[in-house]
Amino acid sequence: MQVWGGHQLQGHVRISGAKNAALVIMAGALLCSGDCRIRNVPLLADVERMSQVLSALGIILKRHGDTGEILDINASEILTSKAPYELVTQLRASFFAIGPILARLGIAQMPLPGGCAIGARPVDLHVRGLQAMGAEVQIEHGICNAYVPGRNGRLQGAKIYLDSPSVGATETLMMAATLADGETIIENAAREPEVVDLANFCNAMGAEIHGAGTSTITIVGVSQLHSIDYTIIPDRIETGTFLVAGAITRSEFTLSPVAPDHLFPVIAKMREMGITIIEEGADCLRILRAEKLKATDIETLPYPGFPTDMQAPFMALLALAEGDSLINESVFENRLRHASELNRLGADIRVKGNTAFVRGVPILSGAPVIGTDLRASAALVLAGLAAEGQTTIQGLHHLDRGYDRFDLKLQQLGAKIFRVAAPSPDVELLTNNSNSPVSVSH
Ligand code: EPU
Secondary structure: OEEEOOOOOEEEEEOOEOHHHHHHHHHHHHHOOOEEEEEOOOOOHHHHHHHHHHHHOOOEEEEEOOOOOEEEEEOOOOOOOEOOHHHHOOOHHHHHHHHHHHHHHOEEEEEOOOOEOOEOOOOHHHHHHHHHOOOEEEEEOOEEEEEOOOOOOOOEOOEEEOOOOOHHHHHHHHHHHHOOEOEEEEEOOOOOHHHHHHHHHHHHOOOEEEOEOEOEEEEEOOOOOOOEEEEOOEOHHHHHHHHHHHHHOOOEEEEEOOOHHHHHHHHHHHHHOOOOEEEOOOOOEEEOOOOOOEOOOEEEOOOOOEOHHHHHHHHHHHOOOEOEEEEEOOOOOOOOOHHHHHHHOOOEEEEEOOEEEEEOOOOOEOOEEEOOOHHHHHHHHHHHHHOEOEEEEEOHHHHHHHOOOHHHHHHHOOOEEEOOOOOOHHHHHHHHOOOOOOOOOO
């Protein structure tokens, strides 16, 4: 991807459906033996991969609509309980399907998703929760084998406490409990909007999930779910990324459809930096041209704290703010690798452990850089939009996993951004040349 920086943006950007809601709702469709129509599905490589995982299980999927934003899923028959290794290891979210597969079939064999560029990302909380619900779970040869003993093969409601409010574990267990026998209570549950969207989706199919969006979720198991037509929420991280694009290029434009409430910490921090964001109606935001960017500190936290997925874009923005900022990444242990790439563009960032010290600089200058994961790649594009001259960003495949036509949307706002030939294998090797494994999955 090549970006020529220094151009102001204007107009309107249309925000797509939320990636992390779409992926888990696709898994949630396995709970239903009827037809599920899911609308506002973003056009992403990760959605494509999740579709492949579901197809491999024998599920029927059909994408249609003007931009393919409607996805029909029919899971009346799940032909196998074993998900394919090559696909699951590429996409962490596909592991979450262990919940619905186990609930439907009483047996599931899921390859472990493994670590990725941003951290080790274990699945112990998913496993312990399923065990509390009566599943026998054994991990052998890299496969998580789970089955429900007993004649009816049905999970039992349980009281589950999560050591940390994991998004994925909350979703896995919520889906599993939907078809379980009796009541399940998940304490210290994740409160992310994507968890709420999954609960709304399941409830619309006849599930009984109460309290999603709070730390205690209660699920009363039902015996079956019915067909549904459901629209996914707007992507809060895509929205936040475009807000940073507006601030970093000192531009004014509008964004919709958005859910401003889901972005509360992001908007609050941007306002602290001196950026004006106006709500125009219930689902539209306008960002105004910022005169001056002020430094601020951020700490990533589970929702409603500042989202880890916005940390890299904010680092790009703070690199150009006046003064010193401190960023503390407390959700993932290895998610500051973009700092050194931003420094190649002239930023002044020092990293110690999980903290980045950002000393604002007046200008960035274009250079070749490499995105190490999805949000890191987006941050480098944002920095490139503000940098003088040309920035070439390698690692395009990361962007395509999680941003729906990012370059096209930026072009429509007037950015000078172009796709060039795919990175060579040498570049891939470079990307993988770090201390942590880079089988990237989001
Ligand atoms: N964790 C455990 N054990 C578990 C599960 C999680 O120790 O069993 C740890 C993780 O290692 C991590 C922390 O808990 O340090 C939080 O992980 P969480 O489970 O909440 O994250 P996730 O479900 O794997 C989702 C999103 C991520 C997003 C995080 C946090 C999906 C598909 N992915 O991951 O999205 O960063 O929640 O909000 O929903 C992205 O979109 O770029 C992305 C990485």
